[in-house]
Amino acid sequence: MDFEVTFQPEGTKVKVRRNTSVLEAARRAGVRIPTRCGGKMGCLMCKVQIQDEERNSCLPPKEAERRKLGSLIDSGIRLSCQTVITGDLTVIVPEDPLKAAVRKKLEAARKGQADDFI
Numbered sequence: 001m002d003f004e005v006t007f008q009p010e011g012t013k014v015k016v017r018r019n020t021s022v023l024e025a026a027r028r029a030g031v032r033i034p035t036r037c038g039g040k041m042g043c044l045m046c047k048v049q050i051q052d053e054e055r056n057s058c059l060p061p062k063e064a065e066r067r068k069l070g071s072l073i074d075s076g077i078r079l080s081c082q083t084v085i086t087g088d089l090t091v092i093v094p095e096d097p098l099k100a101a102v103r104k105k106l107e108a109a110r111k112g113q114a115d116d117f118i
C-alpha cells in the first residue's frame, strides 16, 4: 500500500511504500534535505518537523535518535533519515539557514530597515 507524503512549505507530494524513510521520500520528491552522512545518523543535518497530529503516520523514534536530538524530539523534530513512514504524512522541511538569512535581509531592505544592505 502506498502512502502520500507532503513536504511543506512547498506542498510537494510523493507516493511511497510503507517503511520508506522520510529522507528517501524527499529524494524521490525532489525535495532537498541536507545530509553529509548519507543517512547514518552522523551529521544531524537532516532534521525535519512532524506535527503532533501526524506522529501516528511514522514509527516513534528509537533510543539512539532520542539521544541525538534530546529535547528537540518534544517539539516534533525528527531526523528524516531515521523517520519511517507508516501512513499519509505531512513533513515540514526547515528553511536552509543561508536562504533564511538572505530572505530576512531582503525583507528588511524592502521595509527600509537595513542601512547596511549591499
Ligand code: FES
Pocket: 034, 035, 036, 037, 038, 039, 040, 041, 042, 043, 044, 045, 046, 079, 080, 081, 082
Ligand atoms: S542524514 Fe545524517 S543524520 Fe540523517
